[in-house]
Amino acid sequence: MHVLVTGASGFVGRRLVAALRDTDHAVTVLVRDASTYDPAPDVTVVEGDVLEPGSFEPSLDGVDVAYYLIHAMDADGDFVERDRRAARNFERAANAADVDRIVYLSGLGDDGDDLSPHLASRRAVESTLAEGTADVTVLRAAIIVGAESASFRMIFQLATRLPVMVTPQWVHVACQPIAIDDVIAYLLAVLDLPETAGEVYEIGGPDVLTYRDLLTETAAVATGREPIIVPVPVLSPRLSAYWVDLVTDVPAGLAHPLIEGVRNPVVVTDDRLQRLVDIELTPFETAVRDAIEAETGDGGVVRKRAATRGTE
Numbered sequence: 001m002h003v004l005v006t007g008a009s010g011f012v013g014r015r016l017v018a019a020l021r022d023t024d025h026a027v028t029v030l031v032r033d034a035s036t037y038d039p040a041p042d043v044t045v046v047e048g049d050v051l052e053p054g055s056f057e058p059s060l061d062g063v064d065v066a067y068y069l070i071h072a073m074d075a076d077g078d079f080v081e082r083d084r085r086a087a088r089n090f091e092r093a094a095n096a097a098d099v100d101r102i103v104y105l106s107g108l109g110d111d112g113d114d115l116s117p118h119l120a121s122r123r124a125v126e127s128t129l130a131e132g133t134a135d136v137t138v139l140r141a142a143i144i145v146g147a148e149s150a151s152f153r154m155i156f157q158l159a160t161r162l163p164v165m166v167t168p169q170w171v172h173v174a175c176q177p178i179a180i181d182d183v184i185a186y187l188l189a190v191l192d193l194p195e196t197a198g199e200v201y202e203i204g205g206p207d208v209l210t211y212r213d214l215l216t217e218t219a220a221v222a223t224g225r226e227p228i229i230v231p232v233p234v235l236s237p238r239l240s241a242y243w244v245d246l247v248t249d250v251p252a253g254l255a256h257p258l259i260e261g262v263r264n265p266v267v268v269t270d271d272r273l274q275r276l277v278d279i280e281l282t283p284f285e286t287a288v289r290d291a292i293e294a295e296t297g298d299g300g301v302v303r304k305r306a307a308t309r310g311t312e
């Protein structure tokens with residue numbers, strides 16, 4: 001098959017391209033700035049911007065399946081409008097190029113809930129892409145744990161930089177993070193399963209945690225100590241967003257929509273893909289350790305302790 005990876009310079013895209021190199025598929029990538037992209041051998045690079053019709057269409061030439069791994073929370077202003085316009089442009093171009101299938105990595109969250117603008121925007125992209133002739137496979141995920149994941153970086157830096165955290169009630173909301181390796185395994189698996197065309201799936205790791213657990217377990221793995229978390233009723237997500245600006249290096253354009261999303265539980269309620277694809281899911285603690293190791297070459301205190309035990 002001829003596969004296009006959009007968002008190939010991003011956190012998920014880069015790992016997906018690397019994994020696709022171990023398959024027989026021909027791979028083209030779409031990037032906005034080819035001069036800063038270091039392509040793997042045998043990968044065709046096309047430069048273009050999905051917000052600029054006329055610039056990116058050649059990337060779809062001869063493509064059977066396109067991965068849509070783009071979001072527009074990378075600049076100030078109305079990301080919802082940009083996300084919708086980007087998806088519309090891509091859907092039209094995919095139609096014109098006669099693409100069979102689009103695989104979109106979306107956000108987890110119950111449609112019945114009052115979804116945050118970020119999650120509602122993921123839904124709008126799903127439905128916009130589905131308006132075309134290509135079948136769309138949607139994989140909905142909560143926080144993806146891995147080095148360079150903006151959402152995980154936010155959790156990691158808060159957890160490791162603040163010994164005491166005064167938080168809004170959202171720390172009690174449930175979340176089902178998933179390791180990046182498991183996401184990549186699912187993204188690859190659907191490529192070879194024609195019955196997944198036109199389906200919407202939810203994916204998650206083996207652990208359902210509250211955001212409080214997420215913060216304390218991340219800190220415990222990274223530093224060996226847990227922050228003190230004090231939930232108070234008066235703090236709004238907006239105020240927490242300002243805290244995130246102060247404490248983390250995640251750009252505000254990305255951090256604020258993500259923080260607003262923490263009010264929505266993001267837990268798998270439909271495990272059809274897990275039953276279809278046999279993946280040994282990575283425990284949260286292991287995923288955190290892997291992320292730290294990938295970022296620093298250091299597995300955090302848990303690995304060090306395990307290594308010490310191993311030598312006893």
Ligand SMILES: NC(=O)c1ccc[n+]([C@@H]2O[C@H](COP(=O)([O-])OP(=O)(O)OC[C@H]3O[C@@H](n4cnc5c(N)ncnc54)[C@H](OP(=O)(O)O)[C@@H]3O)[C@@H](O)[C@H]2O)c1
Pocket residue numbers: 006007008009010011012013030031032033048049050051068069070071072074086105106107108141142143144145149150151152
């Ligand atoms: N990370 C998570 O925890 C998580 C969780 C659930 C779902 N997802 C979804 O997974 C997908 C990938 O996320 P990610 O974490 O890999 O994001 P990321 O690291 O921020 O990467 C986003 C990618 O989109 C590209 N892009 C943005 N605007 C573009 C445009 N107008 N034209 C062409 N390319 C454009 C960026 O290119 P540049 O390098 O040029 O900026 C970048 O490669 C997104 O749809 C996201 O919503 C992520």
